[in-house]
Amino acid sequence: MSNSVIKVNASTIDEMKNYYATNVIAKLPPGSVFVAKVDNLTITAYKSGKVLFQGSGAEEESNKWSRNTTNIADSKEKRSSIKNMHDFAPPVNIAALSIIGSDEVGTGDYFGPITVVSAFASKVHLAQLKQLGVKDSKNLNDRQISEIAKTIINVIPYSLLVLHNEKYNELQASGYSQGKMKALLHNQAIANLIKKTANESCDGILIDQFAEPGVYFNYLKGQANVVRDRVYFSTKAEGVHLSVAAASIIARYAFIKEFEKLSAKAGVELPKGAGAKVDEVAAGLIRSKGETVLKHIAKLHFANTEKARKIAARKA
């Protein structure tokens, strides 16, 4: 049995109610507007705007209506409904589903890029991923991460985006918050991967939550291609579905590789994070190469830049 969930506005719910008028059944679950049975398919519409299709042909039937989900992006109704966090909570059985997971690395590091990866873990790959050691990357060291990543990039489809420091600093200077950059990167990586895996059946998308869903979609306002359908958010999503754990491992692997390149370029081993060691190394670079070098290897708006300047001036 297949499942599909879409989100529509109130007028679409009315439209659907009329459309399925001859199929509605009397018994209503709490919070629902109508329930219709069409052959082996049950359609349940909720007051929240969520419509659940269960049974054979679920995907097909929901596709008839999902066009309405993207065209209402900016209506007031959609915006207020977006605020209902429970609408974006993953289904309880998500761990066993075929999911695209998305995660990013490098946002808290002064040196180095932001890497965002979306990875698709279908049901058939779940056992293999587990066996390969895919788990929360916070419990893995860099060597383990690289080893696992090198294997899984040949096993599952993924999309990797690297936001290099030059571009990051440009966007930041033009008014983009880091949150907005992340939202754009996740949305793009997910869209790329959906295209790549168009022939495979996917039950949904899980984003490791870095902003409230409403804020996330606000960041994407005005974008041509916003992925909304069956997008779920969860904090600590690495532990919720293996696709996010895999995405995180690949993102960290890409980050490590980029970081090594930058260290070679800088001629010094760059420290991770944004602590006092980072200030010292940045100060050293300012003295030896001049401050312009930082815009190619660091996130300039971090407080580290100012601290490094002071250290460099003191020691000059």
Ligand code: MG
């Ligand atoms: Mg994350």
